[in-house]
Amino acid sequence: MNKKALKTLEYNKIIALLEQCAGSTQGKAYCRELLPVSNLSQIKRMQAETKDALSRIFKRGSVSFSGITDVRPFLKHLEIGSSLTISELLAITSLLEVAKRVKTYGRSENDLSIESDHLAHFFNNLEPLTPVCQEIRHCILSEDSIADDASPGLKNIRRQKNVIGERIRTQMNTMLNNNTTRSYLQDGVITVRGGRYCLPVKAEYKNYVPGMVHDQSSSGSTLFIEPMSVVNLNNSLRELELQEAEEIEKILADLSNLVAEHTEEISQDFMILAELDFIFAKGELARKMNAVEPEFHTDGIIHLRAARHPLLDPKHVVPIDLTLGKDYNLLIVTGPNTGGKTVSLKTCGLLSLMGQAGLHIPTKDRSQLSIFDDVFADIGDEQSIEQSLSTFSSHMTNIVHILREVERSSGHYLCLFDELCAGTDPKEGAALATAILSSLHERGVLTMATTHYSELKMYALSTPGVENACCEFSVETLSPTYHLLIGIPGKSNAFAISKKLGLSDDLIADAKTHVTEDDQNFEDLMVDLEQRRVSMMRDSEEIARQKREMEDLQKKLKEREDRLNASKDKILRQANEDASHILQEAKQIADETIRDFNKYSHSNPDIAKMEAKRAAVGKKLAASRKKASVAAKDNNKPKNHKVPKNLRVGDPVKVLSMNINGTVYSLPNARGDLQVQMGIMRSKVNINDLILLEDNDTAAKTTGKKSRYTGNGGFSKAATISPEINLLGLNGDEAVAKLDKYLDDAYVSHLKSVRVVHGKGTGALRKAVHQYLRKQKIVDEFHLAEFGEGDAGVTIVTFK
Template identity: 40%
Template sequence: MEQWTLNTLEYHQVVELVKHRASSEPGREWLDGLVPSDDPEEVKRRLQAVAEGMDVLRLKGEVPLSGIRDIRTALKRAELGGMLDEADCLDVASTVSAGRKVKSLMKRIAEEQASLPLLRDLVGGIESLDKLEQALTEAIDENGTVRDQASPELHAIRRQLDRVRRDIQETLQRMIRDPRIVKMLQEPIITQRQDRYCLPVKQEYRASFGGIVHDQSSSGATLFIEPQSVVLLNNRLRELELAERKEVEKVLARLTSLVSDETEPLRENLRRLAELDAVMAKARFGSDFNGVCPDVSDRMELRLKKARHPLIPRDRVVPIDVEMGTRWRAIIITGPNTGGKTVTLKTIGLFALMTQSGIPIPADEGSMLPVYSGVLADIGDEQSIEQNLSTFSGHMKNIIRIIERLDERSLVMFDELGAGTDPTEGAALAIAILEHAIARGSSVVATTHYSELKEFAHTHPQAVNASVEFDEETLRPTYRLLVGVPGRSNAFAIASRLGLSTDIINAAKSRISADEQRLEEMIASLGEERRLAEEERRNMEQLRREAERWHEELEKKRLSWEEEKEKMREKARQEARAIVQKARREAEEVLKELREWARQKPQDLKEHQLTEAKKRLEEAIPSWEKNRANARATAADTNISVGDEVRVLTVNQKGTVVEALPGDEFQVQIGVLKMKVHRDRLEKLKQPKKRTEPKGSTSIHRTGPSVRPELDLRGMMVDEAIPEIDRYLDQAILSGYKQVHLIHGKGTGALRAGVQEFLRRHRAVKSYRLGAHGEGGSGVTVVELR
């Protein structure tokens, strides 16, 4: 990009805003060298990196980069054999620590939260230098002082230094507390001169006090004397200080050697950290200005949504919408002075430069820009007194320079094209320049006052008129860009509002040609239609927002209703489970009693006992089960007759109808039991078969068993066999068996073990054993029932 274009579009001011958000000097230096790129892939990479940086800010709030220091000079000195001082070592440790913290932060961001491929690759190349960092931080504290623990020798020397300083202090303290000596002192304090501990002695006591004079006050009234009693101690202190400095230098030499061994990794780490700092500075700029990383168009399409110039205060900037490249390649902006034409021009050009530098633009999502080969701008008054150039000459000098450089991927911007010369010639020249730029395939944005350029934009297939809105009521611009509507000069309206005579205004209008009057009328008509359309759009937008609000409220209510419905379902499920469990317990008790009656004296079981048990079973059935039973009975063939095989729903047992009774009741035989059951409690299982059953007493009596005395379990798994055994034992008891055989085969013995384990815990089993020689041996278990 040309430097004069960057200056014209105030690109460097925006970069300064970004630099203020960098955390380190290397990061700011990286941004100093930032220039727009004309490589589409590089631009996409820059924007993606910054978009990832904005994701990191959203997820983590901040990135720990403040510890980065510019250590390049220190690394160079270490390479050349020089010695680093404490501050240099501390800067190296701080930079290594910053790299470690950044790597740790990136590891804490899960791939599911944000993939961050570019930033992970950038940070992944930072080499971990934990041993170097540890060595530096163990030797030097955060204040830049070599620690006592840096070497055993240094620790010993400093212990001696502390002891000698304490002895000097104690000696001098005793002296200033001595009344004989205090009268000789100007003040009872201990001071230092030339790194020696002294006392301030009055001039007249010089001879009587004794010692070495190291300094005197400006008036000469006070002498700073080192008492003879501490001379040897001061000498010892100085020797230890020199030894301490020598040992500190040894420590620093050792640390310098460690740094020298890692200069290349340190340089690479610093480069990556500086680049990361620059990326995060751009990301912070984007967050602070509500910016976005625009899409990059491969077809030279520009679309800005609610674009806001970053150098205009936020409470004053007016967003603009611009599209170019799809239907037209040139936009001709007209309108009054100070109406915002030049700001629009600069916004478009500046956003192109920011995009190609990877800086987020203050605009809404969905904005898109192409990658221009060059952004070429002629904006402002380029008059040069030194070169004796007029305004027109200054503009033409720039235009010639632009024409020499433009191509099919250029963005060209002309401010007040053709101004500064004869209007007729200026308009003709402006049209010729625009036609040339459009013919070369360049994207063009131009501002003008010439009506001829409005006509050109109206008739050219690749150009469109635009204007900055002007409020005739307040005589103030609104700074809103209206694409598709040419601007009016508004000279007559302004003059009329300001009080110019109507006669003069009419006389002026009469001097305008009919074609120009029709053009102005057309522009006024278009402006009014645009105003009405804009008002209608605002109304529709309000209605849309209202509809969205209603939709949101309805959706909330729907979700609340779904949640309430689910709660009700869960409550119903819990209540149903409780009822079913209660019904199951009651049914088990009834069946237990029936089994006990059948086992003890089935022939003595009375009808009233059966009726009572039947009633208890019916009461145990949950209401929805009764309804379900009724529905099944209705759905099935309800034409039940004697001999039909049915299921008695109240006890979930199969039986045979032996007699039809009045009131839709039937007598059903289940094993050795007979019971009266209503039609609603029966489910027909198969076609009736002819069978004759005697009609007799209502007492229950034994008939031939309908269950075989053995159960074949061969081929089953233990989990499959257990439920079958449980059902079979119930039926065997109801059939009056005292002993049954369970055939499980020999095999691996697993089925036999599972069966016998179940029998051991079964309530109806009295005992069990393996079959005898004639009963099947170990392939059969013989069960004695209670």
């Protein structure tokens, strides 16, 4: 890639951002050296590494590469037999510790997506050399401190040093505590001069303190004298210090030999860590830019979805959609100044460079880039005072160079021109621009150019493979929106912008008279197209909004349906469980009844006890019916019903609390109480508990169900109950159970008598029926039917 295009498109600023994401010196160096390439396999590998690094960052967070030092020069010293210094050994230890930390970070932990990514082999090839690292850390505490336990000899030497040092301090403290000697001293302290313990003696008393003078103060009034009593001790201490230095040299030599056995692994660790630092810097930059991996093609197509210039504030930058190379290979962008044309141009070029350098690009998913052998750009002010070139001349020099490079060899190129051939006569500039673009278009070079020339707009409209585009401009606010619109030429809006900036209406009106009629008609056509586009866009947005609302409503309805189905299933399960309990209880009662019946059939029955059991079951049944009745009343009671007025005797009404229809028997009193006839029952109710019925159909509509009772107070069951029950084919227990329910229903329905068909047979069924009838209180009398009415096979039962 030519360096001029890299500088023009501000690729170096992207590299500066990338360098900030690296943690090591070598990683930063790799970032500075990163350049776009044109090999597809290499690009895909680099993009895959960036993608995998970004994935690991999202899953596990960032990993630090600080602490990496280029130790390769130190390893060279080992190859020639030299020992390493403390700082060099610590640098190797720091490198190995980083290798251990990074290797731990890179472990898959049963994550197959990480285990098989493009970075796994880097982590797998790291060798932390933990024993070597631990040994160095055990021996070396800091840059200027070796541990006592580094070797037995060093430990012994330092123990002797401590003993002798303590003897020296004891001897000198004795002298300090002597009043005579203390009077000779400038200060009552022990000092060190040249590695030997001394006392600060006043110059005039130097003869009173025998010893060796090692130093004196700047004024000469104080001499630092080593007393003779500690000279031998200081000599011994000095000898031990020399022995300590020799022992430390041996320790460092041993550690250096230990490191020398692993120079290859250490060198490899450094290279891998530097490479990983560089790769993770690309991943971190992608995270900060919210960038994605682009798709690459060799067919010369660029398709950017919601592309953002990476150097602009992401909170304010306006994304653009850009397609180039599919239906057209030349895009001419027009529109007013400061409308975003140059940004669109740079975005296209810079993202292409970033993609070919293995960097993710700030766009939406499925954005596509082509692979170019080179990218050329002529953007910005090219005026050169040193070369005595005007702006036009400088631009033209650059354009000539671009054309020569394109003509020199065949390949895929991307050319970007900002204000092509501006700065000269408009007619001649437009003609030159048209010729240059035509030449590139015929060669199939992907080209994007910005211009104000109307001739280029016409050229794009009339030439196949060439397309117009514009940066949207709001006429209402007289400000750009920075949206790139492909397929529509832009309008310069010079008159509107000048008016907004304060130019008088007279001057603007006069300027319009100098515009040719054809140019004005063309601009008007552009305005009309723009208005139509805006209208269609608004309609599309409204349709999209309504579609989203419908989808949301459909989703809510689906969720409601799911909740109802779940609730229905729950209710059904509960109902089945309740029914199961009821049936189980009924079975238990039936079993107990049969046992009692069998027991009492062979002995004298205890009628009172049997009746008590029957009464208990009846009370339980009545309680259940009452509960169901209350629930039914609550469910059937109309909300905020209309209280009837001007009631007359005989009006049909419904008693809400009882859910029974009846007729008004008396008019309401002052409290609203009145008598209502409900079948054979007459009851006092309050008018607020009534609704007026026009007829039986109205009552049915009010409740949504048919009433259990008829309008005249008769029970509907009386109209449906049969005056005869057939027990043929049943055994005694079955017949009695069926007859018991039938007689209850017949009695409630006010039947006077019924026929029980039991047949003649052996007479066992007849005997069981008669035995049961004798115990029923509601039965007045029973007898066999007359001849011709069933004879001995039928029993006539009369109720009380």
